[in-house]
Amino acid sequence: MSDAPPPVVSRNPADPSDILVHVPAPGARAATRAVERARAAQPHWLLDGAAARSAALGAIAAAVEAAADELTALAVREVGKPVTEARAEVARTAAIWRYYAQAPYEPTGVVHETAAGPGLLLTRRRPHGVAGLITPWNFPFAIPSWKAAPALATGNTVVLKPAPEATACAQRLAEIVQQAVPTGVFTVLPGGATEGNAVVSAADAVSFTGSTVVGQAVTLTTTARGIPAQAEMGGLNAAIVLPDADIDTAAAHIASAIAGYAGQKCTATSRVIAVGAALGPLREALAERLRALAVGDPADSATVCGPLISERARDRVIEARRGLPAVATAAPTGSDGWYAAPALVTDLPPGHPLLHEEVFGPLAALLPADDLAQAVRITNSVPYGLVTSVHTATLDATLHGLDHLDTGMVRVNAPSSGVDFHLPFGGTKASSSGPREQGHAALDFYTSQRTYTLTPALPSILA
Ligand code: NAD
DSSP: OOOOOEEEEEEETTEEEEEEEEEEOOOOOHHHHHHHHHHHHHHHHHHTTTHHHHHHHHHHHHHHHHHHHHHHHHHHHHHHHHHHHHHHHHHHHHHHHHHHGGGSSSSSOOOEEEESSEEEEEEEEEEEEEEEEEOOOSTTTHHHHHHHHHHTTTEEEEEOOOOGGGHHHHHHHHHHHHHHTTTTTTTEEEOHHHHHHHHHHHOOOOEEESOOOHHHHHHHHHHTOOOOOEEOOOOOEEEEOOTTTTTHHHHHHHHHHGGGGGGGTTTEEEEEEGGGGHHHHHHHHHHHHHHHHHHOOOTTOOSSSSOOOSSHHHHHHHHHHOOOOOEEEOOSOOOOSSOOOOEEEEEOOTTTTTGGGGGSSEEEEEEEEEEEEEEEEHHHHHEEEEEEEOSSOHHHHHHHHHHHHHHSEETTSSSSSSSOOTTTOOOTTTTSSSSSSSSHHHHHHHEEEEEEOOSSOOHHHHH
16 A cells, blocks of 8 residues: 555536646655755845845735736636635735735834943844745635745745645746745645645744644644744634614625635634524524525626535535524535535524534524623634624624623624734634734744844943
8 A cells, every 4th residue: 555645636616527636746755855945045035135025025916916817717716716706815815915015124123222331232033944834725825825925025935835625726826926036935835734744844934724623733743843833723703793783784794704605714604693682683684695695606706605615515514504494595406516505504402513613614503692791602602713793883782792702803893704914813712823824913923033232342432
């Protein structure tokens, strides 16, 4: 029996006979060599200076924009992202590169007075070396970019190990980035767990996004190696709806957060908590919204809910809702794609797996709460803590939520899904570990702080 890792395969989830990538896995040694090449390139990349790094990132932003139609079509085909969302992701990807193109000019430290005597005390942030990036398939351009752009801006080089399901998108992104940076500065290494683990075992800093089980294993390795790491993992996000909310608007936000991109976002809503009298009207409004939602071909601009990423993912969604009362839309028929109908399940028995496990599909549970305090307790009762949406018209309820919810992000009168890339992104508990991603937080993550003490050689001259 061969120990070779399985081949890297990527298929169109809307038409699984359409194979985008089928190549042998490069293996662990190729991953280690990629990191070594990136390490050799790193000092030169840093010495090229702020202007060169800024210009490169700006050029990448422009190239992503110029290729927007083609990149959008590729994301639709490879990961089944509905075309409207795919287009928005590509636009966001360009914006991310442009945002970080300014970062090389940011100050890297501060100056302090000495406690006593002449001299200067300085701090300065320096890159780690090689950033090993391990990414999922669900944001095939944006997630690699929101990791790679700050890593490159601060003078690191990058080895990206994308999810096998998003290999073609990552390779296309690599072509664009490599046009703008010197050889060895940005490498995409296709593969799965073997290659991912090899990158984690060799890089100087690791940024991971994916499932909690893999993220925790990655974090064990990086902790043992004593290198900086961040892991963004699963979610089981709640939407809390108070009776004073605009129920129709809340239902529109929540339906999109349940079923948009077939619920395959870490920020998707999977629990809807209706407080008191909100329950009846919300159930009706959500049922109407979900039934009206377009499920089908991701290339159709009306589609909100496309296919699941794999047959296994589709079967997991179907299994998770088996036997549960639900408000559901019909999955498209006559297609071989991996579709599952969006569903809002009701009357869950206590302890049901949907109340504590992430399914990663277009599925949510409707739960009643007597009051806001109970809704917050239900929200906080799960092992995850990524994001909560709160729907209310009152400031008091908003403030109570902000004070007592234990998720890393709270979004008021907005869907749980959707992020602003210039602010810190991340959660608590099993959703995240390590420093935050995005915004200025990312510039901190990809650098470590140095403290310099400068003392004159001849203090008597200054006296
Ligand atoms: P996954 O954990 O299966 O894979 C993620 C990445 O890890 C892939 O590149 C995979 O090849 C790699 N990998 C697998 N085993 C590895 C190992 N032993 N060592 C190193 N790397 C390894 O996740 P997925 O199915 O690609 O993505 C879905 C998950 O990602 C969901 O749980 C979702 O919640 C999560 N996610 C989280 C965020 C966030 O920011 N919190 C964002 C998007 C997705």
